[in-house]
Amino acid sequence: MDTRFNKFGKEPPAVEFEITPMPKPVESTHVPKVTIAGAATVLNPEAVTKIDVRHANFWYSAKQALFDVSLPVREKHVTALIGPSGCGKTTFLRTLNRMNDLIPGTRTEGEAILDGRNIYEKSLDVVALRQRIGMVFQRPTPFPKSIFENVAYGLRVQGTSRKRIQERVEASLRRAALWDEVKDRLKTSALGLSGGQQQRLCIARAIAVNPEVLLMDEPASALDPIATLKIEELIVELAKDYTIVIVTHNMQQAARVSQYTGFFLNGKLIEYAPTVELFEHPRKKETEDYISGRFG
């Protein structure tokens, strides 16, 4: 991996906590083992807030799933959302491109400001929104079409010209590090690709329409370790141009790919901080318990 993104310097980072849970002392006596000097090279202090979520509340019918979540999504950085199952991190992610609209009986309150417009506003054109905020799902979701047509799908939706589609498909597949593997069989069915390739295809498909933000819902959880590594490298690479929000169960993955992390528990955002800080100096007891493997 690019050392530029190894925010933990040379010393083995806090990433090891899952294998050997560090017996962390209480906050006050906690002494950081790892210097976080590396973080400064990645964290841009002038990072612009791309989406500013303020006081988001969300309901599935009568059941409230998100409670007063406020979180800034920094432009061209990776924001990781971690937390145990059912904590609302996926629900939160899906509010950002209004995917929850598809579930009957749901309701969102609060605001998520993208370029001065509130994403949660009822009258917002969700089709236009989703062209700006792309999404990659947990399981690879190739359409039963050729590899080429999969990537071209979003472009055709936008009515892109034939010539431009050709260019964009190739560029997107290159960007998703898939071009060399598929360039000779673009016309064959995407269903014939391996799981990892399918997921990179889905990423290529999402970036083909040039979105500003990419939402990723546990994009590597259905993949083997090697395919996972490729996806993670890709995420780090894509963060140069795209704003990425990633939901992950895997705390090591959050530590590896993200610059900011939000910890969710029971529908509340417990803590949001630069990733290194959150893992090294968690301010809240719950965060510390979770990342040290005491529950979850």
Added chain:
Amino acid sequence: MSITVEQQQPTANPFQAPRTAHNARRRISNIAIVALSLLATAFAVAVLLFLLLYVLRAGLPYINLDLFTKIPTPNGEPGGGLANSIQGSLILVGLASLFGIPLGLFTGIYLSEFGGRGPIATGVRFLVDVLTGIPTIIFGLFAWIFIVVPQQSFSGLAGGVALGIIMIPIVARTSEVVLRLVPNELREASLALGATESRTILRVVIPSARNGIITGIVLAMARVAGETAPLLMTAFGNPFFNSDITQPMDALPLRIFNFAESPYQAQINQAYAGSLVLIVLILITSFAIRWATGGFKHGGR
């Protein structure tokens, strides 16, 4: 402690289940179920094979060129053919498909994609199920009342309408079921790319369910191609060539029905030949549709 714990004898093979009465019962019931399934399948296949072979044996000797080019001879004179019935059947099934398939398909799309579990969709689903179970002669009666009576004539149109209505619930229900099988993630993936719902359904959902939908359509066409009862009071039958859908029209099942109880052996033979032609015609149509829509290429999906 005075309780003696019975030591269990270590068995020679740890994977060998102990020979208890309970295990014997399990083994026997297992064998019984397997045997029963095999027996039932063998019986069902035997009946079908017998039927096919019987029709083949009785009909094949009377398959000749005349059968496909000539119309029936009057009252048992030798020769003649069933060309008008074959033509009529093709027109009737085509007519039925013309509106039976789109109406059924869109009903299926509504039920699967828009209706959900709402009260309207539940009502529609119930009605469709009821329609599937209604004796087909009722549909003939319906077409008779609403088309034959006002028109004051039996007609191919009435027959096509009756058959088409029979197709609707079959196509609707099968397409709904296969559309529901399309993973929701695919719909979301398409919508997340900024596609509208209609585009998602047309370009992603239906292509994913294509094979299942085609199977449903072929089944419905095969089903109505063999219908006789609703045609008795609509298309009625016609001993001459007729491609005018406002006039009575012949159909293979009708011709078979009429000839099978004829006193003339030649006509009975032609009924068997006609049955064979009907079966082969249905086979050819379903293969042709699958081939034309590329159903063979994508196999399992």
